[in-house]
Amino acid sequence: xxxxxxxxxxxxxxxxxxxxxxxxxxxxxxxxxxxxxxxxxxxxxxxxxxxxxxxxxxxxxxxxxxxxxxxxxxxxxxxxxxxxxxxxxxxxxxxxxxxxxxxxxxxxxxxxxxxxxxxxxxxxxxxxxxxxxxxxxxxxxxxxxxxxxxxxxxxxxxxxx
Amino acid sequence: xxxxxxxxxxxxxxxxxxxxxxxxxxxxxxxxxxxxxxxxxxxxxxxxxxxxxxxxxxxxxxxxxxxxxxxxxxxxxxxxxxxxxxxxxxxxxxxxxxxxxxxxxxxxxxxxxxxxxxxxxxxxxxxxxxxxxxxxxxxxxxxxxxxxxxxxxxxxxxxxx
Amino acid sequence: xxxxxxxxxxxxxxxxxxxxxxxxxxxxxxxxxxxxxxxxxxxxxxxxxxxxxxxxxxxxxxxxxxxxxxxxxxxxxxxxxxxxxxxxxxxxxxxxxxxxxxxxxxxxxxxxxxxxxxxxxxxxxxxxxxxxxxxxxxxxxxxxxxxxxxxxxxxxxxxxx
Amino acid sequence: xxxxxxxxxxxxxxxxxxxxxxxxxxxxxxxxxxxxxxxxxxxxxxxxxxxxxxxxxxxxxxxxxxxxxxxxxxxxxxxxxxxxxxxxxxxxxxxxxxxxxxxxxxxxxxxxxxxxxxxxxxxxxxxxxxxxxxxxxxxxxxxxxxxxxxxxxxxxxxxxx
Numbered sequence: 245x246x247x248x249x250x251x252x253x254x255x256x257x258x259x260x261x262x263x264x265x266x267x268x269x270x271x272x273x274x275x276x277x278x279x280x281x282x283x284x285x286x287x288x289x290x291x292x293x294x295x296x297x298x299x300x301x302x303x304x305x306x307x308x309x310x311x312x313x314x315x316x317x318x319x320x321x322x323x324x325x326x327x328x329x330x331x332x333x334x335x336x337x338x339x340x341x342x343x344x345x346x347x348x349x350x351x352x353x354x355x356x357x358x359x360x361x362x363x364x365x366x367x368x369x370x371x372x373x374x375x376x377x378x379x380x381x382x383x384x385x386x387x388x389x390x391x392x393x394x395x396x397x398x399x400x401x402x403x404x405x
Numbered sequence: 406x407x408x409x410x411x412x413x414x415x416x417x418x419x420x421x422x423x424x425x426x427x428x429x430x431x432x433x434x435x436x437x438x439x440x441x442x443x444x445x446x447x448x449x450x451x452x453x454x455x456x457x458x459x460x461x462x463x464x465x466x467x468x469x470x471x472x473x474x475x476x477x478x479x480x481x482x483x484x485x486x487x488x489x490x491x492x493x494x495x496x497x498x499x500x501x502x503x504x505x506x507x508x509x510x511x512x513x514x515x516x517x518x519x520x521x522x523x524x525x526x527x528x529x530x531x532x533x534x535x536x537x538x539x540x541x542x543x544x545x546x547x548x549x550x551x552x553x554x555x556x557x558x559x560x561x562x563x564x565x566x
Numbered sequence: 567x568x569x570x571x572x573x574x575x576x577x578x579x580x581x582x583x584x585x586x587x588x589x590x591x592x593x594x595x596x597x598x599x600x601x602x603x604x605x606x607x608x609x610x611x612x613x614x615x616x617x618x619x620x621x622x623x624x625x626x627x628x629x630x631x632x633x634x635x636x637x638x639x640x641x642x643x644x645x646x647x648x649x650x651x652x653x654x655x656x657x658x659x660x661x662x663x664x665x666x667x668x669x670x671x672x673x674x675x676x677x678x679x680x681x682x683x684x685x686x687x688x689x690x691x692x693x694x695x696x697x698x699x700x701x702x703x704x705x706x707x708x709x710x711x712x713x714x715x716x717x718x719x720x721x722x723x724x725x726x727x
Numbered sequence: 728x729x730x731x732x733x734x735x736x737x738x739x740x741x742x743x744x745x746x747x748x749x750x751x752x753x754x755x756x757x758x759x760x761x762x763x764x765x766x767x768x769x770x771x772x773x774x775x776x777x778x779x780x781x782x783x784x785x786x787x788x789x790x791x792x793x794x795x796x797x798x799x800x801x802x803x804x805x806x807x808x809x810x811x812x813x814x815x816x817x818x819x820x821x822x823x824x825x826x827x828x829x830x831x832x833x834x835x836x837x838x839x840x841x842x843x844x845x846x847x848x849x850x851x852x853x854x855x856x857x858x859x860x861x862x863x864x865x866x867x868x869x870x871x872x873x874x875x876x877x878x879x880x881x882x883x884x885x886x887x888x
Contacts, residue, residue, distance in 0.1 A: 331817035354840035495653035518676035
């Protein structure tokens with residue numbers, strides 16, 4: 245199938261300048277590589293990633309928690325109002341081949357967890373670190389920079405396709 | 406808001422030539438008018454409407470019942486695999502400003518019902534007729550042809566916006 | 567499996583005395599027969615059916631559209647707050663072996679449609695009549711009285727099990 | 728409202744003897760305290776917690792990922808087949824006032840995350856430890872034994888009611 249890779253960029257709904265800058269660069273690099281950028285469609289990291297993708301002529305999809313397309317940030321091309329509340333996080337994961345998690349709060353953590361539960365790769369940029377009874381979980385692929393995150397995500401999407 | 410009107414075209418997952426012909430014409434006319442065509446993303450009426458929309462350069466969104474984007478027919482630009490089964494019908498309705506129902510079976514009837522329940526207008530082309538204790542329900546706006554259906558749907562979307 | 571039959575009683579969220587009376591009798595007779603009464607958990611027919619079931623010592627389950635158990639009417643034993651809005655109608659259908667629809671509005675119609683779409687039998691008491699291009703749909707099994715509705719529903723649940 | 732506290736016991740779908748023992752004790756103590764035990768309805772920790780609750784005469788609810796009540800383990804009183812797949816984890820959280828997480832894998836982590844995202848308290852027994860950029864998250868209330876977990880959960884449910 246020639247359809248493009250879909251990458252979900254997940255992170256908090258409000259973001260400081262540094263976090264937004266990373267998200268915007270991730271979005272731009274993904275679009276430049278021909279990937280569709282999926283997100284939860286709201287503010288913060290979701291908005292910055294979408295803005296970055298549009299700056300490079302990409303396509304952006306926003307999977308929204310509420311019932312109104314108008315909730316979406318201005319850089320979402322296709323807004324899908326699910327009306328499912330936080331349960332929509334599962335749909336963000338389902339819509340993507342791979343996730344890039346940028347820092348993030350508990351909503352982001354739920355998306356990371358649902359992705360790993362269902363076998364989708366997750367690349368992390370300064371995001372959650374997980375351990376249990378002293379054993380560190382290594383499933384999140386760590387990247388240090390936006391270009392590295394995008395490179396790893398595209399590799400992993402290819403490998404899992 | 407300058408975002409385009411979203412019209413869900415709903416109908417059965419398999420369609421005879423006459424039904425598919427109506428759906429394709431509806432899709433083409435919607436795209437020509439600048440509307441985004443939303444559907445359940447599978448075969449039959451969904452596929453024909455999407456094909457029609459693409460033939461006129463439109464944008465198509467498919468809200469799928471399963472977990473794989475690859476379920477979508479070949480004319481869906483943006484596939485959203487919900488993993489919700491038939492519960493995804495509620496999301497088809499939420500994604501649209503107005504519905505055009507073309508004939509259809511019980512899945513289509515559920516979409517008509519959910520739209521009317523939540524105050525979204527429905528235009529019907531040879532679709533379900535509803536009554537209760539002898540009283541005919543008149544909420545479905547009847548159209549006799551694809552051009553009439555599209556015209557009425559766009560009017561109603563404007564009015565309900 | 568010895569687990570009891572689950573019957574969804576569906577109808578409008580507000581009900582006049584005659585409709586509520588039918589729903590209450592349906593609930594009472596179901597409970598007396600050992601069936602679990604499932605509903606959407608709110609008022610009207612849902613509340614009357616639950617009240618009837620409790621008056622006969624039955625068990626009642628309410629599948630709610632919102633996020634709070636406290637939305638449930640006072641006769642719901644087990645309240646399940648889905649947070650899915652009207653998409654919860656699909657879950658009411660999934661929780662039951664058979665539906666009894668009592669009159670009802672468009673929400674009820676969506677439940678009838680989702681049940682028939684997924685092969686679950688529906689018994690109707692003065693509920694929606696459906697036709698398409700002049701052909702009346704006969705899938706809804708018509709009952710004239712609450713006892714007849716309960717009898718037919720339990721028969722159909724046995725047959726479809 | 729006099730309705731009982733609902734506590735979700737979350738953990739992996741398969742469990743070694745030690746983990747199952749903890750879950751069974753948690754279920755038993757919750758039931759003895761009059762709480763309803765909510766779970767994902769399947770095996771492992773979910774089954775052990777339900778079995779424990781039933782051994783003390785409690786009520787158990789299972790929120791299932793699939794479409795069939797028969798998926799539920801034998802100690803679930805009320806099985807709710809959602810058909811939502813892993814998105815049902817959000818409904819397990821919504822059905823409860825507080826969570827007790829026992830060890831657990833990524834599905835459990837998603838439930839912890841969704842609870843914390845929506846302000847529901849989480850008590851952890853040897854479960855996930857979370858940190859980000861070197862800062863440990865302290866929102867999960869740590870308990871060392873099943874009795875301590877149950878005691879803390881009931882306190883927190885009271886406080887958050």
